[in-house]
Amino acid sequence: xxxxxxxxxxxxxxxxxxxxxxxxxxxxxxxxxxxxxxxxxxxxxxxxxxxxxxxxxxxxxxxxxxxxxxxxxxxxxxxxxxxxxxxxxxxxxxxxxxxxxxxxxx
Numbered sequence: 001x002x003x004x005x006x007x008x009x010x011x012x013x014x015x016x017x018x019x020x021x022x023x024x025x026x027x028x029x030x031x032x033x034x035x036x037x038x039x040x041x042x043x044x045x046x047x048x049x050x051x052x053x054x055x056x057x058x059x060x061x062x063x064x065x066x067x068x069x070x071x072x073x074x075x076x077x078x079x080x081x082x083x084x085x086x087x088x089x090x091x092x093x094x095x096x097x098x099x100x101x102x103x104x105x106x
Contacts, residue, residue: 005037013047021052022096023074055090073097 010032017026026032026047033053036045048056056073059082060066077083077097087094087101 003038003040005035005039007033007035009050010034010047017047019049019052019096020046021048021056021073022093024049024096049093049096051090051092052096055086055093058089059085 012029013026013032014028016028017032018024019026019032020035026049031050033048033050034045035048037043052073056071059071062085063071065071071077071082073086073093074097077086083094083099086097087099
């Protein structure tokens, strides 16, 4: 079986999920993205908040980091410039990650 990726928007989640991008809970009844597929023969499935999906894709567009290099903020966000970019452009996502202007600037 070949590799594939499927993505869909869920208008209202029926269960609680954890966002792959920020690591926080996606509450029941929330709009979210669901991803599923097979990569190198292994099945995967994940959920993301709508805002987290937008931030992750915008970051990938800006840096060219797609595929294996795709940035998962909860695991890899360490650069102050990246944190500032997230705070300025996606404050909801930055808040979910516990980033504050005071913390990043100091």
